[in-house]
Amino acid sequence: MPQEDKITVYWLAHSRAQRILWLLEELGLEYNLHMEDRVQMVRAPASYKKYHPLGKTPVVHIEKPDGTVKKLAESGFIVQYLIDHYDTKGKFKPATEDDKDLIDYFNHYSEGTIQPMLVGLLVNEVAGKSVPFPLSVLVKTVTGKINQGYYQPEAEKNISFLNDFLKAQYAKGRKWFVGEKLSAADIMLSFPIQSAITSDRGITLKPVKESYPEMYEYFQFITSQPAWITAAEKVKGYDHVVINGKL
Numbered sequence: 001m002p003q004e005d006k007i008t009v010y011w012l013a014h015s016r017a018q019r020i021l022w023l024l025e026e027l028g029l030e031y032n033l034h035m036e037d038r039v040q041m042v043r044a045p046a047s048y049k050k051y052h053p054l055g056k057t058p059v060v061h062i063e064k065p066d067g068t069v070k071k072l073a074e075s076g077f078i079v080q081y082l083i084d085h086y087d088t089k090g091k092f093k094p095a096t097e098d099d100k101d102l103i104d105y106f107n108h109y110s111e112g113t114i115q116p117m118l119v120g121l122l123v124n125e126v127a128g129k130s131v132p133f134p135l136s137v138l139v140k141t142v143t144g145k146i147n148q149g150y151y152q153p154e155a156e157k158n159i160s161f162l163n164d165f166l167k168a169q170y171a172k173g174r175k176w177f178v179g180e181k182l183s184a185a186d187i188m189l190s191f192p193i194q195s196a197i198t199s200d201r202g203i204t205l206k207p208v209k210e211s212y213p214e215m216y217e218y219f220q221f222i223t224s225q226p227a228w229i230t231a232a233e234k235v236k237g238y239d240h241v242v243i244n245g246k247l
């Protein structure tokens, strides 16, 4: 049956919005992509407030055949909504109630626990670059202390936690975060994992490939999925896309 709902994703480069494209591709849905350039290094342009009052990405608009438009924000909620409404073949249906609970946990964990650490590191990096020399030296000293005292050890602890989780899955012959198949947990965790592996912001002080080999292997695996690659190809030229583990 042709898709009746018209889906538009409001997207920014190097953002959480890319994982929504991965999910849409996995669900076999068509969508329009709206993209504009970031401003002030990392901010969304003010025009994004037209699509949702907070002006962040991802935001998804779903236009129904009767012309009404459902406006969705918050990536965890968007992922949950898209699966609830469009996973007609049950591709993402958890196999057990325990799996469902774990998927829900990771959905909340992704934005509620690990992501704030990564945002803290990003904000501190931008702070150091936003002021001229010699003030920048002072700002970098202060933000460096904050990073060393809190954001870096917390980020590293979380990466280690996720790596241990994958290790336990691999020991059972499994490839994904929950159970035996792709789930919303993988979609949501792909963004912080990609950040840890590709950013030079000091998210982990230990090298990921050597110190967190399971996470490194997992990243090679998810970035080789056909739907991931299709989503990445759609934004090539606008973003540093990762395909088969390579930037």
Ligand SMILES: N[C@@H](CCC(=O)N[C@@H](CS)C(=O)NCC(=O)O)C(=O)O
Residues within 6 Å of the ligand: 012, 014, 015, 016, 017, 042, 043, 044, 045, 055, 056, 057, 058, 073, 074, 075, 076, 111
């Ligand atoms: N918890 C929100 C966070 C949204 C968010 O902060 N998005 C970033 C992109 S990764 C953004 O829009 N940043 C631009 C800005 O804050 O101006 C979600 O998961 O959707």
